[in-house]
Amino acid sequence: MISTRFDSLLLAAAFIVVWQLLHLAVGADVVSSPAATLTRAAALLQNPNFWIDARSTGGAFAVASLIGIVGGVGLGLALGLRRFAGDVADPILNTVYSIPKITLYPIILLIFGLSLSAKITFGVIHGIFPIAIFTMNAVRNVAPVYRRTALALRLSPFATVTTVLAPAALPEIMSGIRVGIAVTLLGTLIAELFASSSGIGSALIRATEFHTVVDIFALTLLLFLFAALINAGVHRLERWVRHDG
Amino acid sequence: MADPHITVRGVTKVFVAQDSKVHALGPLDLDLARGEFFSVVGPSGCGKTTLLDILAGLAAPSEGTVVFNGKALTGSVPDGIGVVFQQDATFAWLTVWENVAFGLRRQGREAAEIKRRVDHAVAFMGLAPFANAYPAQLSGGMKQRVCIARTLVLEPEVLLLDEPFGALDQQTRLLMGDELLRLWRDTGATIVLITHALDEAAMLSDRIGLMSARPGRFIDIVTTDWPRERDSRIVSDIRFGSITGRLWTQLREESLAAIGAARGP
Numbered sequence: 001m002i003s004t005r006f007d008s009l010l011l012a013a014a015f016i017v018v019w020q021l022l023h024l025a026v027g028a029d030v031v032s033s034p035a036a037t038l039t040r041a042a043a044l045l046q047n048p049n050f051w052i053d054a055r056s057t058g059g060a061f062a063v064a065s066l067i068g069i070v071g072g073v074g075l076g077l078a079l080g081l082r083r084f085a086g087d088v089a090d091p092i093l094n095t096v097y098s099i100p101k102i103t104l105y106p107i108i109l110l111i112f113g114l115s116l117s118a119k120i121t122f123g124v125i126h127g128i129f130p131i132a133i134f135t136m137n138a139v140r141n142v143a144p145v146y147r148r149t150a151l152a153l154r155l156s157p158f159a160t161v162t163t164v165l166a167p168a169a170l171p172e173i174m175s176g177i178r179v180g181i182a183v184t185l186l187g188t189l190i191a192e193l194f195a196s197s198s199g200i201g202s203a204l205i206r207a208t209e210f211h212t213v214v215d216i217f218a219l220t221l222l223l224f225l226f227a228a229l230i231n232a233g234v235h236r237l238e239r240w241v242r243h244d245g
Numbered sequence: 246m247a248d249p250h251i252t253v254r255g256v257t258k259v260f261v262a263q264d265s266k267v268h269a270l271g272p273l274d275l276d277l278a279r280g281e282f283f284s285v286v287g288p289s290g291c292g293k294t295t296l297l298d299i300l301a302g303l304a305a306p307s308e309g310t311v312v313f314n315g316k317a318l319t320g321s322v323p324d325g326i327g328v329v330f331q332q333d334a335t336f337a338w339l340t341v342w343e344n345v346a347f348g349l350r351r352q353g354r355e356a357a358e359i360k361r362r363v364d365h366a367v368a369f370m371g372l373a374p375f376a377n378a379y380p381a382q383l384s385g386g387m388k389q390r391v392c393i394a395r396t397l398v399l400e401p402e403v404l405l406l407d408e409p410f411g412a413l414d415q416q417t418r419l420l421m422g423d424e425l426l427r428l429w430r431d432t433g434a435t436i437v438l439i440t441h442a443l444d445e446a447a448m449l450s451d452r453i454g455l456m457s458a459r460p461g462r463f464i465d466i467v468t469t470d471w472p473r474e475r476d477s478r479i480v481s482d483i484r485f486g487s488i489t490g491r492l493w494t495q496l497r498e499e500s501l502a503a504i505g506a507a508r509g510p
Contacts, residue, residue: 143332143334145330145332145333145334146334146336148328148330149328149330151303151321151322152301152322152327152328152330152396153348153351153399154321154322154324155351159351163347163351164336167336167338168336168338170338241338242381243338243379243380243381
């Protein structure tokens with residue numbers, strides 16, 4: 001544990017050193033210094049306008065994540081429990097997952113316009129497919145001995161699913177949720193970067209247009225910290241459900 | 246045999262694929278006495294696990310009947326039969342205590358009764374110090390103890406064991422055999438053990454059924470005549486070698502036949 005923390009601190013220190021060297025090499029017009037970025041990030045956290053953008057992004061991200069998790073887990077469970085349906089859906093899901101979602105954004109804009117719904121939808125289509133694929137594979141990969149044990153314990157089909165198959169698949173489903181949440185944030189931000197009048201992504205675009213380099217770096221840093229926090233939280237939850245000692 | 250606990254009559258199993266049939270088992274006849282320890286040995290792929298599935302009610306025979314306590318099995322596991330599998334079947338998301346309590350909770354028993362019976366089963370299987378541990382923190386032998394305790398707590402009349410010690414080292418297997426004999430004596434259960442280890446079968450059993458290469462049939466039933474009060478030290482008995490020798494002489498022929506059949510003409 002101590003070694004892991006030391007390694008993390010060492011990595012963070014190395015990152016800051018490389019960042020500072022890059023700043024010195026190319027200048028503040030291209031890369032703001034770590035100190036200036038941190039100072040600006042702290043100032044942004046005091047700024048009410050930043051929190052309006054943060055609430056806009058956070059709200060869209062939260063709703064998109066919820067829809068992605070509920071839809072993805074539901075779809076994955078349905079396909080995982082029906083082998084034939086899963087065999088048919090597997091290549092379709094993987095194909096949709098692998099195509100760049102940005103190609104669908106014009107269609108989403110046509111349907112929803114420059115609205116919160118467009119951001120949420122774009123976030124959902126990023127997150128729902130990996131969650132569905134992980135969930136489907138998690139159910140299909142449950143050890144056959146669990147099904148035999150459920151039969152030997154005379155469990156009903158409903159009890160078999162809820163008390164044996166679902167808990168057995170949960171760790172892998174949590175991995176899917178972790179990946180899904182990460183790409184949902186990505187999708188939400190991309191939607192804001194390309195066509196939105198509010199949110200952190202939109203603020204980033206405004207900073208780019210006015211070439212306020214320190215704002216770009218400060219917003220990116222805050223986004224990075226937010227994503228890392230979410231990822232660490234889900235990762236901790238994932239480890240907890242694994243019970244791997 | 247008067248009033249057998251389990252009766253097997255004319256049981257066969259044929260697996261039907263799209264354009265082929267595999268005759269896996271039988272025809273088999275067998276009577277198991279109440280409280281008997283019966284082991285089944287045979288070459289790989291002879292249908293030992295298929296037989297266990299049929300005895301448990303996990304699979305239906307293609308022909309024939311299995312009668313348990315005077316009633317024919319009808320394609321589901323009846324009350325009173327417990328099964329322990331070769332693979333690790335502990336529920337990774339539950340502690341040892343919760344694993345053992347699982348079946349009783351599903352039956353909707355009273356909390357006080359669950360506690361009393363689970364505490365006893367956990368202590369009986371030597372798991373008390375690990376009651377709050379998760380399976381990932383246990384060795385392979387301990388995990389199998391959990392599976393046995395989870396089955397044992399339901400107080401089955403018949404315990405079906407499918408190579409439960411197959412993945413364990415020799416010393417642990419011998420010690421687990423002692424545990425199994427103690428469990429058998431204390432509970433009075435009828436035990437059917439599927440195993441590929443002749444010494445294990447010879448040490449534990451009242452009778453040993455030797456199966457032929459596929460389709461598996463009983464070609465010999467060996468009676469050991471061991472006293473009920475026995476343990477793994479019985480391996481030093483002078484008759485132990487003659488029992489394993491008798492089994493191996495026939496099993497060798499059957500295994501060679503099975504390998505020959507697999508290689509083809």
